[in-house]
Amino acid sequence: MTDKRIVTLQDISCFGKCSLTVALPVISAMGISCSVIPTAVLSTHTGGFENFTFKDLTDEIPKISDHWHETGLKFDGIYTGYLGSERQIAMVLDFIARFGKNAIKFVDPAMADDGRLYTGFDSDFVGAMRSLCAVADVVVPNVTEASMLLGVEYRHRGEHDEEYIKSLLRGMCGLGAPVAVITGVSYDGTSQGSVSYDSTTGIYESYFREQIPRQSHGTGDVFASSFFGALMLGRTLRDAMKIAVDFTIGSIKATEGDPTHWFGVKFEQCIPGLIESIK
Ligand code: PXL
Numbered sequence: 001m002t003d004k005r006i007v008t009l010q011d012i013s014c015f016g017k018c019s020l021t022v023a024l025p026v027i028s029a030m031g032i033s034c035s036v037i038p039t040a041v042l043s044t045h046t047g048g049f050e051n052f053t054f055k056d057l058t059d060e061i062p063k064i065s066d067h068w069h070e071t072g073l074k075f076d077g078i079y080t081g082y083l084g085s086e087r088q089i090a091m092v093l094d095f096i097a098r099f100g101k102n103a104i105k106f107v108d109p110a111m112a113d114d115g116r117l118y119t120g121f122d123s124d125f126v127g128a129m130r131s132l133c134a135v136a137d138v139v140v141p142n143v144t145e146a147s148m149l150l151g152v153e154y155r156h157r158g159e160h161d162e163e164y165i166k167s168l169l170r171g172m173c174g175l176g177a178p179v180a181v182i183t184g185v186s187y188d189g190t191s192q193g194s195v196s197y198d199s200t201t202g203i204y205e206s207y208f209r210e211q212i213p214r215q216s217h218g219t220g221d222v223f224a225s226s227f228f229g230a231l232m233l234g235r236t237l238r239d240a241m242k243i244a245v246d247f248t249i250g251s252i253k254a255t256e257g258d259p260t261h262w263f264g265v266k267f268e269q270c271i272p273g274l275i276e277s278i279k
Helices: 022-031 061-072 086-099 123-134 143-150 161-172 217-230 237-256 268-277
Strands: 005-015 034-046 054-056 077-080 105-106 180-184 191-198 203-210
Touching: 005 022, 005 086, 005 217, 022 034, 022 217, 022 268, 034 061, 034 086, 061 086, 077 086, 077 217, 086 123, 105 217, 123 143, 143 161, 143 180, 143 217, 161 191, 180 217, 180 237, 191 237, 203 237, 217 237, 237 268
Parallel strands: 005 034, 005 077, 077 105
Antiparallel strands: 034 054, 180 191, 191 203
16 A cells, blocks of 8 residues: 555546546545645636636636645645646646655646647647656656647657657657657557656556557556656556556457447456456
8 A cells, every 4th residue: 555645637528528627536546635726617628629617717826826835735746737828837846846746746648649739739839848858857748739848740549650659759848848758659550559658767668558559548648647746656668557557458349349339448448457457
């Protein structure tokens, strides 16, 4: 058992299975205490729904931070996910400056997939996200996010090669984080997985499973939460990737036969397996 306590800062999409409605149950199930700072409340996520509501909570961040500072709270880890604006990223940077000294700082630059930015983001936002990646200990972009953060060519799944992925990883570490992991890597179109680089040792590692054709919302958050949880439990990068990739693939498979469930994956069905995998 562990006594680790982390805080995650990301939106709560009330329906849709991503961000906080994934991170909180997954990290808690792994036995880690998970505090939250909801950065916005949306009626649904932005991927495929129309007319969703969006209540920005940026102004709450410094207030919560001040209260926690006065209360003397401390965290072993800080995990940032989807963030809504450049101004919000600036507040998150202030929060990290205050609470990040002895915490593992984990940044998922959740802003794009399949070669495209999510609804509502532009190149200024990408620049702000780059400055957040610079203060992280571990960054976990997908291939689209890494190529945008680095301003290099984007290559589709199945068209990646080892040198391309390694150059993305070195580039991400060049922004400031000692460790980078790229998700959604596929060299041949038949397998998919993630590749890590630890710039302090120069070691690359990877973990691959079979490719599933279905594209699913929220899988980045399923991967990031379980991967960060495993790192907080002291697992190696390679073990944490295995735990997180297996959990993510299992969640996609649990959803595969159900076309009505296009908005996210049924990760809940795989939580017992996740708990088993960390025993
Ligand atoms: O899964 C990333 C994510 C988080 N939060 C919101 C989103 C998305 C992806 O589309 O729209 C609001």
